[in-house]
Amino acid sequence: MYHLTSKLVIYKNINKDSILFRLSNICKKLEADDYVKEDLISDIYIEINRLLDISTIYGFDKNLWHNYLAFVLSMTENPFTLVSEKVGTNEGTVNKFARNDFGIFKQLFDYDFSKIEKELDIDCFTIITNYNAVVKSEQIFNKSVSEKVQKLSYAIEQTKDDEELYKIVTDFYKTYGVGEFGLNKAFRISADDKSGILCPITTTSDMLLDDLVGYESQKKELVQNTEAFVEGRKANNVLLYGDAGTGKSASIKAVLNQYYSRGLRMIEVHKHEFKKLPKVIAAIKNRNYRFIIYMDDLSFEEFEIEYKYLKVVMEGGLETKPENVLIYATSNRRHLIRETWSDRSDISQDELHRSETVNEKLSLSARFGVTIGYYNPLRKEYFNIVTTLARRHPEIKLTDEELRSAASKWEMYHGGMSGRTAQQFIDSLLGARDLS
Template sequence: MYRLTSKLVIYKNIDKDSILFRLSNICQQFAAGDYEKADLITDIYVEINRMLDISTRYGFDKNLWHNYLAFVLAMTENPFTLVSEKVGASVGTVNKFARSDFCIFKQLFDYDFSEMEKELDIDCFTIITNYEAVVKSEQIFNKGVSEKVQQLSRAIEQAKDETELYQIITDFYKTYGVGKFGLNKAFRISNDDKSGILCPITATSDVILEDLVGYESQKKELVQNTEAFVEGRRANNVLLYGDAGTGKSASIKGILNQYYSHGLRMIEVYKHEFKELPKVIEAIKNRNYRFIIYMDDLSFEEFEIEYKYLKAVMEGGLESKPENVLIYATSNRRHLVRETWSDRSDMSEDELHRSDTMQEKLSLAERFGVTIAYFKPMRKEYFNIVINLARRHPEIKLTDEELRAEASKWEMRHGGMSGRTAQQFIDSLLGSVDLS
């Protein structure tokens, strides 16, 4: 194995502390006979443990060695993979090195560990290449990454020759991308030095726009702006504002799920992290994806100044916002920054031209080219939401009239009429023992 990994060119930048290179060094020691049996077995088990850890985090099954190698190919960012992400298979001298590297990976796929197992009296490689994973909840691992990597693994297993192997891997890069941005939907700012400025959110909501009952005009406007963005046309930053529990956040989550396959990615940022926005934009501006920076429940009190960072990023800084980045925010406040009556008058004991302060605050909201209002439903609309949600669950046997009566009681005790209240009512029914 060491003989193979030492010949890698394009993929030479793989972490030398990776399972691949550490196993390669173990195989070199074994081939040279330069080892203590107990120590070598311990080293092998350490790497097997690491592979099991990755397999658990990503829900891998069957041949864990193949899945791991496919994972390495899918996650390694280098000039070749980043170009392939944009254009797929292409001509150029670099392809000779790429084809050679892919042939090496194919040989690694087919690597025979049986001699090592026999000599050391172990069977761990046989086990991981015929693995039956424990069935896990999708919330435990990143299902999207798992499915893509295992799909790549199976395709490489079945590749007939070098040309087919090259096409399979470059097509994968063109279709799904490479690295964490290619395989994941959503990200948050990271405090982990190994992850860079952004780390993946591994378990995202699977809500779709159709799950949100009502608000058709609002969803249509949001879809139109997002479609323009993912298609490379001009689009605006979006502010969804209005009453709590009306589906603002659900709409944005639905947008992510609807357009992920079109290259849309989302980065969740909280206001205490706004000073990191320039670093975030620097990390994503040249990637072949469309990024929405998502700010949920955005608002500022008078004493909070973080909004100044956001204003500079949206418009006004020396470096313009990249064309592959938009900002979507939700808020209960139309103007985002808390206003007082004194803001509306130049008569103030502590500040001249107080109305200038109000204009500064309003200028943040004005940087959102699209503003979409979400307000609490009227009683008829609220009952329509309840009935639509209930009919998605055949186990709820109540008639429409019974649902209206019970939903009316529920909303009076739980904060009034909203989509959130309606969903909570349905959840209560589904959680009850007797649904008759």
């Protein structure tokens, strides 16, 4: 194996502490007959343990070695993979090196571990190449990455030569992208600076806009802006404001699912993280994706100044916001910053020109080119939401009249009429033993 990995050119930047290179060095010791058997077996088991950990995180199954190699190919960012992400299979001198590397990966896929197992009297490689994983809940592994990597792994298994492998992998880069940005939908700012400014959110909802009942004009306006953004046309930052529980956050999450396959990605940022926004933008501005920076429940008290960092990022700094970045925010406040009655007067005990302070506050919300209002539904609309949601679950046998009566009682004790209240009511019915 060492004689293979040592000849890599394009993929030379794979972490030297990776399972691939550490197993390669183990094979080097074995081939040179420079080892203590017990120590070498221990080193192998360490790498097998690391492989099992990765397989658990990403839900790999069957041939874990193949899954791992496909994972390495899909996550390695270098000039070749980043160009392939944009154009797929392409011509150029660099492809001679790429084909060399893909020939090596083809041999690694077909690598025969039986000699190592016989030499050391172990069977761990036979086990990992014929693995039957325990069925896991989607909540405990990265499904988004798992499905793509296993699809790539299976496709590579069917290849006959390095030329076919080259075509499959570059097509994969063009279709799905490469690295964390390519294989994941959503991200948050990492708490650990050592792992990079962003880390993936591995479990996201699968809600689509059609799943949200009502608010048709609001959804239409949101889709029009997002469609323009994804297609590379001019688009605006968006503020969704209004009553709690009306579907503002759900609409933005649904937009991500609707446009993910067309290159949309989302980064969740909280107001205490606004100082890090320049670093976030620096990390994404040259990538071949469209990024929405998502700020949920955005609002500021008078004493909070974090909004000033956001203003600079949106408009006002020397560095313009990249064309592949937009900001979508939700808030219960139309103007985001808390206003008081004294704001309406130009006279204040502690400030001579109060109107200037008001303008300062309003200048943030003015940076959102599209503002969409979400309001609590009227009673008829509320009942329509309830019945529509209920009919998606055949196990709920209540008539429309019974649903309206029960929903009316529910909203009186659970926060009034809203889409959220309606969903909570349906969930209570589904959780009950008797649905009739």
